[in-house]
Amino acid sequence: MTVSETINVEALDGPAAARSEPAFRLVYAEVFAEEPYEETPESAEATFRRFRSQVRKSTFRSALARTADGEPVGIAYGYPLSSKTGWWDRLITPVSDELRREDGQRTFCLMEFAVRAPWRRLGVGRRLHEAVLTEGNEERVLLNSLPEAEAAQAAYRSWGYRKVGEAHPWESAPHHDVMVRQLR
Template structure:
């Protein structure tokens, strides 16, 4: 664990002032993950995600420097989150109402601070306050470090999903009650 970490929760309005820092940490964390992980696409993603009802961000700083964060939002009845899901899935699995599933969209930590418990702390802090029945996240199959961390934190595999965006990878779909 890293000494001196400070956690803070933000809603979308409060987080607007942090967008440049969020992008900077994201690009640092994904520096070796290929062209999909670029500034333009990520800024677009944030612009689409932040206005969603219930969007929440938890950050961690050390000495005022943003070193990591996690964010997500509840899935509304008209969500597109499950588009591209691969069969078989349990009956009713993709049915949403805004209170059933909290989707974690990003969990990123600067490369210099990875593998020190920062991600787990962010994960636990965010989920400790959620009231949804379950949470979901997507992880690239080749991101074995993250995948094994999620599994050790109680997440389980359900299926795979390939989003409908250009050059999207096929992700593993994980669920946590």
């Protein structure tokens, strides 16, 4: 049995993710404190204020990876973009109307994705990624990634993502690559 096989990856809806917030928070805070992210405890707290509203969306989906003894090792979560989303408005260079078109079911937005360092390069990330997408019927998945996050970028490209633009996803945010993967 491989290390990856000893990791349980569970798909969670919003209420289940809300009950598991401490596990999501532990993974997030550890991973995003690393370079190149270097997030502060205050920015992690802001992320989890948003998380508490995101988990209330009926379309919210997540996945949580844990060791056999319950230690959290990875997270993934997001939801489909609504027809009124401002997501595409944050791009530095505008994209076509066809790429921007949203209807509430077209694009799953992977809001956060992280695997703690000891469990990287073992297939846990791929399992998390697939678990969060399995229940959906969206035609594509979208994410933002720091260009300096080379290992993450390499994983995303190997999973079929392509860069479609660059964005500043929030006020004072660093430049992020906007990446899309076709699902069907």
